[in-house]
Amino acid sequence: MFGMDNHNDSNPASVLRFGPYAFHLRQRLILEGDRQLRMGGRALDILQLLVERAGRVVTKEQLIAWVWPTSVVEEINLRVHIAALRRALRDGENGQRYIVNVPQCGYSFIAPVHHDSIGQVVFESLQAPQHNLPARLTPVTGRDALVGGLVRQMPLCRLMTVTGPAGVGKTTVALRVAELLLEHFRDGVWRVDLALVDDTTPLLEHILNTLDVDLATLTSRHALLVLDNCEHLREQCRAVVRRLLDAGPRLSVLATSREALQLGLETLQPLRPLTVPKSSALLSVQEAMSYSAVQLFVSRARTRQQGFTLREQDLAAVCDICRKLDGLPLAIELAVTQIDALALVGLQAQLGNCLQLLSHGRRTAVPRHQTLTAALDWSYQCLGEQEQLALQRLSMFKKAFTLEDALSASTCAQLPASALVAVIAQLAGKSLLAVEQGSALVRYRMLNTTRSYASAQIAPSDFDYRHVQSGSRASSGLLAEQFVE
Structure with a gap:
């Protein structure tokens, strides 16, 4: 495939040795003496390809095609794994030195490699990678630069919080970062899903039991x-995290x-929606595929329809769908599940009632991610x-608005102006x-x-937002045009 001859099947070596390391191909693990190195499956795929071609240049295109044969990924994804x-x-x-970058071309493994046709027996008693991360079933699209930055930052900070709206992919990004950091934390990477916990459960006790x-x-662990x-x-989390970080100098959260x-100690990482083309843009297929929301749509559509490709005649519909769904990964993934039944044109036409369209759930997901409504319920009920x-x-x-706009249009007996200013900041x-x-x-905007x-x-x-009190600034033509679709 793609000029890559003599890969694993035709190579009789079962162990590749370089420096102090032994790469056991059949068991897919790397030992340094009797210590197992922890790294993800894609990193192992990349390393195997480079080591088997030691002394030769493997192009970036070859590596991407081998490791991600059915996905659209950016080059930064490869660079994160190489790092x-x-x-x-x-x-x-x-x-x-082991891996060197060959500018404008690819990578080469430059250390001497020795091939053993019969390797030492690797016993099951070897320590397995220490983590409880769920298996990742799909690639992470459009977040390579962000993930790479977090992987570099996380070992240097004690507490990193990924924030963002419902459906933007916070869990996906955090788990991908955690996966790439497996080899850094000697005592492992451990996830606790607090969505399964109510406010009556002692949080620290739940974490320790999990x-x-x-x-x-x-x-005491790293x-x-x-x-x-x-x-x-949030209040429980703040108290528990403070206690854990004070007691554990090598623990990171x-x-x-x-x-x-x-x-x-908190470092914040706001997570924005995926990038979408502007409505005024006239794009080619290649240009459209530079937007991460379109990449995700195409990637997921390929899992629904074998051979799906983005064609010139589909550009307007796909770009419009991604825009109306705000570039939210969860919304795009849920919408794509309807592509067989509705086709692109039907999918686009149904976006006037996007919540109804996105009410068809993913049965394998956790409840709050099965539908977009469930994800928004989760946020709304916390208010x-x-x-x-x-x-x-x-x-x-419909569009961005100022604080003055909001005060003119939204104050009422239950929500006086003095309270509304603080509430907008809270939202x-x-x-x-x-x-x-x-x-x-400063302007504010609500996702569609x-x-x-x-x-x-x-x-x-309650309140008819299509009619505004006469005499207020909100009744002016400048602002009133925002109110009605």
Whole structure:
């Protein structure tokens, strides 16, 4: 395939030795003496290809085609794995080099390699990689640069929180980062899904029970703890994380939450939606595929329809679908499940009621990720009454709006102006409003999917957002054009 001859099947060697390492091909593990190196499956695929062709250049295209044969990935994904391999092999320490970059071409494995046709027996008693991460069934699309940055930052910070709106892919990114950091944390990477915990459960006790350790054992380890879905237990999480980090100097925490935990050691990583083409853009297929939302749509469509390709005549529909779904990975993935029944044109036509379209769930996903409505329910139910009311009233705005716009249109007896200012800041902090910093004014914007959901929560007797009080600035033509689809 792609000029790559004599790969594993025709190579009689079962063990490839280089430096202090032994790469056991059949068992797919690497030993340094009797210590097993921890690295992911794709990293092993890349290393095997390079080691079997030691002394030769393997192009980037060949590596990507071999490791990701059915997926659309960016080159940064390859670079992240190469960097992880170099860290695992301590490439460059004591003058020993293994993998070098050949500019504008690819990579080459330059250390001497010895081939053994009969390798030493590797017993099952060898320590397995220490983690409880779920198996990743699909590639991570459009997040290579972000993931690479987090992989580099995480070993240098104690607490990283990935924040963002429902469906943006916080869990996906965190688990990918954790997977790439397996070889860095000597005592493993451990995930605790807090979506399964209610506020009556002692959180620290739940974490220790999940990992089957006591507090002294956990805090004495060089490990990464992934706390997933912290938003509904924010106060408990803040207290527990502070206690763990104070007690465990080599323990690091990677959290996902729709809002920051607000701890002194916390580094925030806001997660934005995938990139989408502007409605005014006239694109070729190649240009459209440079947008990560389109990449994800095409990648997932290929799993539904064998041989699916993005054609010129499909560009307008696919780009429109990605825009109306805000570039949210969960929304795009759910929409693609309907492509067999509706085809592209039908899928595009149904986006006027995107929540109904996205109500068809993924039965293998956790409940909050089975439908977009479930994901938004999860956020909405965590809000206070004033926050829920403000979200409903702000759903009138189709476009970005200023604080003055919001005060003119949304104040009421239950939500006076003095309270609304604070509530808008809270909604932004909880990733339900996006903040756009302009040269003069701060503007807020609600995602289309969130706006549809919030509008659907308005009781018929509550407040007709299609009619605004006369005499207010909101009744001007400048603002009123935002209210009605």
